[in-house]
Amino acid sequence: MNATKQQHYLDLPNFFKPNLVKKVYRIPYQQRAVDAEAWATENHIKPASTDRKRVGLLLIDVQNTFCIPDFELFVGGISGMGAVEDNIRLCEFIYRNLGLITEIIPTMDSHTAMQIFHPLFWVNDRGNHPEPATMISLTDVQQGKWQVNPEVAYSLVHGDVNQLAQYALHYVQKLNDDGKYPLTIWPYHSMLGGIGHALVSAVEEAVFFHSIARKSQASFELKGSNPLTENYSVLSPEVLDGADGKIIAQKNTALIKKLIDFDRLVIAGQAKSHCVAWTIDNLLTEIQNIDINLAKKIYLLEDCTSPVVIPGVVDFTSQADEAFQKFAAAGMNLIKSTDIIF
Known part of the structure; x- marks a missing residue:
């Protein structure tokens, strides 16, 4: 796509402060609802139900656990502040294109303590759990x-x-046979009911603002709660069946159907x-089974996503770029x- 720089559709609202994107704070919902309706009136923003072209925005796991420094799995990327920088741009994208985005779909990684990728699930011959990474x-x-930890x-x-x-043996065999990443032990993260599970405050504020201004309910998708598979x-999920089939x-x-049915789908996170x-790869597989031309309506916000980089431990930058x-x-x-995409 030969995209050019756009004259921004809308100015940023006064309450948006880029320096707060790395913070956790309470959203003043009632005030933001008032602001959003006034904003819609001032900028002649119509309800999403009137859109001639339906544009979806899929926000993948834009949660504190991945996006706030010092949280469990902060995605620093190459710069060391990747997810924060990504989310500043993401919030600006949402506000500036507010009148053109039909629906926002945030996904929520949702975990509990006993899952196959958490330390508690495994022990060695000394009874010690594996370290994260x-x-x-x-x-x-x-x-x-x-x-497997028998307890x-x-x-x-x-x-x-x-x-x-x-x-467990079947699981790692399946990952190996399918050419997927080896089973990675992650720190306890995205714990259901915890602060880390919540959307980044600034992004949640933008999503809420969009819902009110465009009269379009955000569609939250929870994933990752099955203890026996990564997701x-x-x-x-990574594995769909057990050892017994x-x-x-x-x-x-x-x-899958919802995403494919949009006239345009934008993805970040x-x-x-x-x-x-992994999400895009699964979506591409589904598209290839229907009509490869559908891939042309998928837009990937490369400056609103960063790879996992743990200095001195692991760097997935090349794998991300290849994907x-x-x-x-x-x-x-x-x-x-x-870029202009609408």
């Missing part, structure tokens, strides 16, 4: 380097430790190398938040 391979499980079986599979151990993509999870077919890339080049080659549009 440990990658557990098929060989590790086959050789017993890492084993979690009570909560997860009614105490059947053998069943859980068989499943990087909002469209599908029985289904343990399913694709989000309703959301965290992290570029994981949940964003996005694959998406562009398939027909999707790689753009910046200041």
Whole structure:
């Protein structure tokens, strides 16, 4: 796409302060509702129901746990402040294009303590849990380097430790066979009911403002609560069946249809190398099964997403860039938040 710089459709509202994007704060909802309706009147913004072209904005996991410095899995990216910088641009994009975005769909990574990618699930022969950022391979499980913690079986599979151990082996085997990332142990994050689970305050404020101004309810999508599988993509868990072949999870077919039905779909969020890339890859697979030309209506905000980079430990920048080049080659549009797309 040969996008050019746009004359911004709307000015930024006075209450938006870029320096607050890295903070957690309370949204004054009632005042923002008043502001949004006045804003809509002043700028002649019509209800989303009147849109001739329906534009969706998919916000992937723009949550405190990934986007606020010092939270559990802050996505610093190459600059070290990636997610904060991304979200400043994202908020500006939402406000400046408020009258053109039909619906906003925020996804919410949603976890509890006992999940296959959290330390508690695994132990070594000394009874120690793996440290965050440990990658557990098929060989590790086959050789017993890492084993299922028998004490979690009570909560997860009614105490059947053998069943859980068989499943764990099946799980890493499946990841290996499908060419996916090895099982990564993450810090406890996006804990359901916790502060880390919430949307970034400035982004939540922009989403709420859009809902009121455009009379369009934001459509929240929770993912990742199944304890027996990772769920990087909002469209599908990493593993769908158990060792016995029985289904343990399913694709989000309703959301897939919703996204494909938009006239244009814009995608941003965290992290570029994981949940964003996996979601887009799943969406591309669905599109290829229907009509590859549908890829042309997908727009990826490259300056509103960053890869996972843990200095001295792991850097997924190249994997993220390779994924996005694959998406562009398939027909999707790689753009910046200041480009004309409407």
